[in-house]
Amino acid sequence: MKIQSTYSHTNPEIEIIEINGELKGRGAIRFEKYLYSSLDEGLFSKILDLKQMKRADGLGLNILENFIRRGMRIRLYNAGLEMQMLLKISGKEEIIKIYNCQEADEAVLLFEKEILEEKSPDNQNIKRRDFKRRNTSLQVAFHGNNSDKGNVSYKAIIENLSEGGALIRQIDSINKRAGPRRVTLEMVAKSLCNFHFTLNSNDDSKLIETNGECVWAVRENEKQYAGVRFRQIEQNHAEMIKEYVCRHKSR
Structure with missing residues (x-):
């Protein structure tokens, strides 16, 4: 699984992450490490482009849910039918939300409207990892x-x-x-x-x-x-x- 990262040219606080491969097994563990590094660095706003993602599993979903519940702002777009069904079957579609769009700029606009226009959360309330490793x-x-x-x-x-x-x-x-x-x-x-x-x-x-x-x-x-x-x-x-x-x- 490869992770390609860029930042929105209109809002550098928003990281756009392209996942190429499988968000499962070893790939999910690697992505978890990536998100923990972001958490440590104070980077809390992520949009995941799933166009090149082949498949995910329960571990991958649990990792996404964990970081969202910690206060990280994560949204998905370009999600295929398999991912949509996996979220529905697992009952996580209200936690791990998908934007119905195909372009990064549109996803950023939706993200800003939904999240960044709201009162920004106090970074002190973000639940960081309990222990260094x-x-x-x-x-x-x-x-x-x-x-x-x-x-x-x-x-x-x-x-x-x-x-x-x-x-x-x-x-x-x-x-x-x-x-x-x-x-x-x-x-x-x-x-x-x-x-x-x-x-x-x-x-x-x-x-x-x-x-x-x-x-x-x-x-x-x-x-x-x-x-x-x-x-x-x-x-x-x-x-x-x-x-x-x-x-x-x-x-």
Whole structure:
């Protein structure tokens, strides 16, 4: 999925984003990172051109809804019938709104009339991300409960980390007889126990141990990703992660 960005020549506060490809799976995760960067930079007005978008999924819609509910002003245009039906079936058409037009200038005029002529929201009320995060390649191990197999051991790579949770990839279940097996979807909505990793491979004092919950997971070709929210993390471990993240440029 490619993201092409320009700003309206009549109103530079409005960013026009052309999505080329699929707003699903890994593409949706990439777009989420892009919107978080905009949120951090104070750029809150977006018009999405979907003419070149091939398809979207529930994860893509949930990401759009999340940012709209945080206060980001997002509207769509050039949406195909598939996207319109997806919004209708998901019940999100009143939240994720589509303009019935095909040109960027017309979409900007509609956007200004609907949103920018209203009383501008106080930027202090925009809900920014709760925690800064850092890209990593840390190894993690944890346990999860599978209804068919009972308690299952997993190992994975942490792609990015914050004191509130992690994005993990290359998720393998460990079976003593069969060896590792690549999985993802069986983890959704499951509690993850003994989620442990080391912030510095040469220093055992940087060992982090907590519990978590898998809040979403996607599988795209041979790649798997899952979002983990930490539960009951000890304060000193949260502070260690915060210090680790803040020592490096956040993502």
